[in-house]
Amino acid sequence: MKRVQLFSTFENHSYLEIAISNLEKQGIPREKIYAVPLDKRAETKKLFDTLHSSDGISLIDIGLPLATAFSVITASIGFELAWGPIYWGLIGAGAGFVLGVIIRLIIFWQTEKGQKRVRRKQADLILIVECEASISEKVEKILWEHFAMGLAKVESGT
Numbered sequence: 001m002k003r004v005q006l007f008s009t010f011e012n013h014s015y016l017e018i019a020i021s022n023l024e025k026q027g028i029p030r031e032k033i034y035a036v037p038l039d040k041r042a043e044t045k046k047l048f049d050t051l052h053s054s055d056g057i058s059l060i061d062i063g064l065p066l067a068t069a070f071s072v073i074t075a076s077i078g079f080e081l082a083w084g085p086i087y088w089g090l091i092g093a094g095a096g097f098v099l100g101v102i103i104r105l106i107i108f109w110q111t112e113k114g115q116k117r118v119r120r121k122q123a124d125l126i127l128i129v130e131c132e133a134s135i136s137e138k139v140e141k142i143l144w145e146h147f148a149m150g151l152a153k154v155e156s157g158t
Contacts, residue, residue, distance in 0.1 A: 002133035003156050006140060008148040009123035012037070016127065019146035023129060026138055034128040059108075063100025070096030123149050 010016045020033055074092025078085035127148075131139050133155065143151055 004131055004133045004136040004139075005154045005156070006129045006131070006136065006143065006151060007154070008127045008129075008143045008151045010125055010127055010146075010148055011121060012124035013147070015146040016125070019127070019142055019148075022142050022146070023139060026135060026142070028129060028131050028135075028139070032130040034130075035125055036128065037125045038123060040122070059101055059104050060097075061100075062104050063097040066096035066100040067093040068096070070099075121149065 010019075016035070020035070023033055024030060071089045071093035074095075075085040075089030078088030081088055127143070129139055129143075136153065140151060140153070
């Protein structure tokens with residue numbers, strides 16, 4: 001007789017308890033239903049990205065446009081000043097870039113202290129159901145109806 005293991009992820013919610021009771025009503029013994037809670041990773045935002053991970057926050061996204069704007073303005077004013085447009089354009093670009101990075105750092109630290117970013121729903125536990133292949137479709141339907149976030153099926157010969 002073929003056996004099937006169904007792996008599904010759930011939020012820790014009352015729908016999970018209802019799903020388990022409905023599985024028991026289908027004749028699946030309690031010993032064949034395993035609920036494994038997942039540990040959550042508590043990770044804070046990092047100031048600098050690495051080569052292998054990026055959190056989508058950029059420190060220079062305000063600095064570069066401000067550098068461009070400041071360099072154009074100070075270069076055009078530099079025609080009338082003593083050092084000339086090239087030096088004043090470079091000074092303006094540096095000042096605009098530094099100002100933009102400072103603005104971005106202030107925004108970063110304010111959002112870090114205040115509200116956290118809204119996160120997507122995350123799985124809190126894995127539900128493993130072992131059943132016969134003949135009722136696996138019913139079990140799968142019950143899991144999906146009770147808001148499983150994901151589902152995988154593994155068939156075995158015994």
